[in-house]
Amino acid sequence: MKGSDNQEKLVYQIIEDAGNKGIWSRDIRYKSNLPLTEINKILKNLESKKLIKAVKSVAASKKKVYMLYNLQPDRSVTGGAWYSDQDFESEFVEVLNQQCFKFLQTKAETARESKQNPMIQRNSSFASSHEVWKYICELGISKVELSMEDIETILNTLIYDGKVEMTIIAAKEGTVGSVDGHMKLYRAVSPIIPPTGLVRAPCGLCPVFDDCHEGGEISPSNCIYMTEWLEF
Amino acid sequence: MTQAEIKLCSLLLQEHFGEIVEKIGVHLIRTGSQPLRVIAHDTGTSLDQVKKALCVLIQHNLVIYQVHKRGVVEYEAQCHRVLRMLRYPRYIYTAKTLYSDTGELIVEELLLNGKMTMSAVVKKVADRLTETMEDGKTMDYAEVSNTFVRLVDTHFVQRCPLVPATENSDTGPPPPAPTLVISEKDMYLVPKLSLIGKGKRRRSSDEDATGEPKAKRPKQTTDNKEPIPDDGIYWQANLDRFHQHFRDQAIVSAVANRMDQTSSEIVRTMLRMSEVTTPSGAPFTQPLSSNEIFRSLPVGYNISKQVLDQYLTLLADDPLEFVGKSGDSGGGMYVINLHKALGSLATATLESVVQERFGSRCARIFRLVLQKKHLEQKQVEDFAMIPAKEAKDMLYKMLSENFISLQEIPKTPDHAPSRTFYLYTVNILSAARMLLHRCYKSVANLIERRQFETKENKLDACEIQVDETIFLLESYIESTMKRQ
Numbered sequence A: 001m002k003g004s005d006n007q008e009k010l011v012y013q014i015i016e017d018a019g020n021k022g023i024w025s026r027d028i029r030y031k032s033n034l035p036l037t038e039i040n041k042i043l044k045n046l047e048s049k050k051l052i053k054a055v056k057s058v059a060a061s062k063k064k065v066y067m068l069y070n071l072q073p074d075r076s077v078t079g080g081a082w083y084s085d086q087d088f089e090s091e092f093v094e095v096l097n098q099q100c101f102k103f104l105q106t107k108a109e110t111a112r113e114s115k116q117n118p119m120i121q122r123n124s125s126f127a128s129s130h131e132v133w134k135y136i137c138e139l140g141i142s143k144v145e146l147s148m149e150d151i152e153t154i155l156n157t158l159i160y161d162g163k164v165e166m167t168i169i170a171a172k173e174g175t176v177g178s179v180d181g182h183m184k185l186y187r188a189v190s191p192i193i194p195p196t197g198l199v200r201a202p203c204g205l206c207p208v209f210d211d212c213h214e215g216g217e218i219s220p221s222n223c224i225y226m227t228e229w230l231e232f
Numbered sequence B: 001m002t003q004a005e006i007k008l009c010s011l012l013l014q015e016h017f018g019e020i021v022e023k024i025g026v027h028l029i030r031t032g033s034q035p036l037r038v039i040a041h042d043t044g045t046s047l048d049q050v051k052k053a054l055c056v057l058i059q060h061n062l063v064i065y066q067v068h069k070r071g072v073v074e075y076e077a078q079c080h081r082v083l084r085m086l087r088y089p090r091y092i093y094t095a096k097t098l099y100s101d102t103g104e105l106i107v108e109e110l111l112l113n114g115k116m117t118m119s120a121v122v123k124k125v126a127d128r129l130t131e132t133m134e135d136g137k138t139m140d141y142a143e144v145s146n147t148f149v150r151l152v153d154t155h156f157v158q159r160c161p162l163v164p165a166t167e168n169s170d171t172g173p174p175p176p177a178p179t180l181v182i183s184e185k186d187m188y189l190v191p192k193l194s195l196i197g198k199g200k201r202r203r204s205s206d207e208d209a210t211g212e213p214k215a216k217r218p219k220q221t222t223d224n225k226e227p228i229p230d231d232g233i234y235w236q237a238n239l240d241r242f243h244q245h246f247r248d249q250a251i252v253s254a255v256a257n258r259m260d261q262t263s264s265e266i267v268r269t270m271l272r273m274s275e276v277t278t279p280s281g282a283p284f285t286q287p288l289s290s291n292e293i294f295r296s297l298p299v300g301y302n303i304s305k306q307v308l309d310q311y312l313t314l315l316a317d318d319p320l321e322f323v324g325k326s327g328d329s330g331g332g333m334y335v336i337n338l339h340k341a342l343g344s345l346a347t348a349t350l351e352s353v354v355q356e357r358f359g360s361r362c363a364r365i366f367r368l369v370l371q372k373k374h375l376e377q378k379q380v381e382d383f384a385m386i387p388a389k390e391a392k393d394m395l396y397k398m399l400s401e402n403f404i405s406l407q408e409i410p411k412t413p414d415h416a417p418s419r420t421f422y423l424y425t426v427n428i429l430s431a432a433r434m435l436l437h438r439c440y441k442s443v444a445n446l447i448e449r450r451q452f453e454t455k456e457n458k459l460d461a462c463e464i465q466v467d468e469t470i471f472l473l474e475s476y477i478e479s480t481m482k483r484q
Helices: A006-017 A023-033 A036-048 A091-116 A118-126 A128-137 A150-158 A224-230 B001-016 B019-031 B036-044 B047-059 B079-113 B118-132 B139-153 B211-223 B240-258 B261-273 B290-298 B306-317 B338-359 B360-372 B376-383 B388-399 B426-453 B455-481
Strands: A052-058 A062-068 A163-171 A184-187 B063-067 B073-077 B158-159 B235-239 B323-327 B335-336 B403-409 B421-426
Touching: A006 A036, A023 A036, A036 B019, A091 A118, A091 A128, A091 A150, A091 B261, A118 B019, A118 B403, A128 A150, A128 A184, A128 B047, A128 B335, A150 A163, A150 B360, A163 B388, B001 B019, B001 B079, B001 B426, B019 B036, B019 B073, B019 B079, B036 B047, B036 B073, B047 B063, B079 B118, B079 B158, B079 B235, B079 B240, B079 B261, B079 B455, B118 B139, B118 B323, B118 B335, B235 B388, B240 B261, B240 B338, B240 B455, B261 B290, B261 B306, B261 B335, B290 B306, B290 B335, B306 B323, B306 B335, B335 B403, B338 B360, B338 B388, B338 B426, B360 B376, B360 B388, B376 B388, B376 B421, B426 B455
Parallel strands: none
Antiparallel strands: A052 A062, A163 A184, B063 B073, B158 B235, B323 B335, B403 B421
16 A cells, blocks of 8 residues: 555545445545545545445446455345346346246145145145255256345245245254254145136226226227127 | 216116116115105105005115104115125025025025015925926925925025014004014024925916916916915025125135145035034134034045044144134134135235236235235335336336325425335225225126127126125125224
8 A cells, every 4th residue: 555645545444444335435425524526536546556446236326336356245236146237137037936936836746646644745745945945056047156045035936926835944953954943945836716707807907997987988888898808 | 885886786776677666776875765755756756656666675675664753764775785686696506506406496586576475485486397397297395395494494595574463453553664573583483384285387378379368367366365374474585694605615615726625625514514603794613623523524525533633733724824723622623714714815806806907027016015014115126026117117007006005104204205215015905995896897887788789698607707706805895894
């Protein structure tokens, strides 16, 4: 750090303290009480000396945070495994989603075919998050290394799709895949009701439902959706 | 009563009873309870016609009357009862599945005529059944009576309230309208009748000669001159019991979808055992011990007691929470959580509608907000793993259709938007009501289109399907209101 004056040393210290989350230029200004022009000059200086670098945050794409040159940016800044270069990878998530679901589905199928007593059947249709993680790793569809938490977020989206249910059981500390003494188990399920009656009528899906009344421009007697639907 | 409901009632009344009854009925629904003269004056119909229309409506339990002070009788329409007319085909079909053709015709006659005496029902049904049988065979009254008694025993048919028998008839002029009473134990009491006879086939020669029907008619009326033994005891269909049956069906099929056939059979047995012991609005059934359930399983099902216990434990542990364990005596006491079951079914209906209307990604967001109760915009994107732009778009779409609502939590007293938390949340009760209203309007639209087209088949079936959604949502709303 030869050749830098006290101000640069101060700014460098502040950035170092921010660790791998990085710090925004305005925050540097608050902490050091230096005027904006000075800060910008110092930051440019430090960057050219390859002591710090700027990383674009995924949360607010205009914001740049500064951190030490050789630090790996934290997940909250880059977005983790699901973001590559600030872009959310939807297809990657979709593919993982489908693969996990297929795995759980086949497990449930085999359990049902075995026709043993119901307790065993149900218990064998469960898969722990660790099992799913191993399966996905072995499949090798991911270029990025995925952790068990990543797989759990994918499995959670399956729960929100209504295709999978989860239970938590207490497990001994030593067993594979247990976190803090409990394990999460997942199981493929089917929905409890078939698509409901309302959506089988054209009115259930109609976009102009609120404008429709007898004698108006849009009415049941001249509804084009109904005409189409009655053609079948 | 909302506009959509009034429109639907008017369409139903018009189809079943005609213009005049429709006019009077809709007027009463709109304005609440009114005396006779006011009705005649406001609708501009003659007093005579109003009386006849009211007779029809009262006969079918669509209008009730009350004597107020100063001797004025006011008539009030039961809007929800009119809406039940949409469900008549389902009631008749249920009777058919449970009690075969005889039961079907009994329930059909009762629904079409409002109230009838037992002998009249038996005679009419026997006649109708005889017509459909082969030549030479007739339907015996005894068989029809048996089915009737079975329907009463399972509470599908009940007695109508009667005029109470007054011993002292000299207490002054009779009141302008009798107050009808029925005691709980009399409701399902079948009078001892010995109905002997066989169904009469309508002679086909009636249609040939024009002179002959006139001669035959006086002969038939003389047959009916004999006094009817159960005059004054009228029967009506017990719609609440049918609704209970539909609710049980929905629960059983939900369990079958989520678990397997055997579990659903066990749940069906438990529900059948609590049919007559649990009042219709109760949130839980009576506790049933595992031994009792084992004894009441249907004959064909031979699973061992151990396996039954395992199934019951699995049912009680399932995240669905339809079955709960309430104690350990008698091998384990289990109850069915009816309110929770209706809630799950209503939620599943809402999810299904969101999925069909907006797509599966929207459904994912909807279920996410449902499970987590309150979420911020950013959290929704993170949990659902949907890009921010799309997630925002979907949330706003659902917000505009009132499936999701916003909860504001201000950080500062001045509620400045930049310093307020906005949380998305789903209020199931209000979403259910909104959807119910939409269902009513949809059915009204379908009926109108059907009348316009005169093509019947597809639309009738569709009305019945929409009615299934109506039933689930209404039961859930009723059950929630009772608990508050």
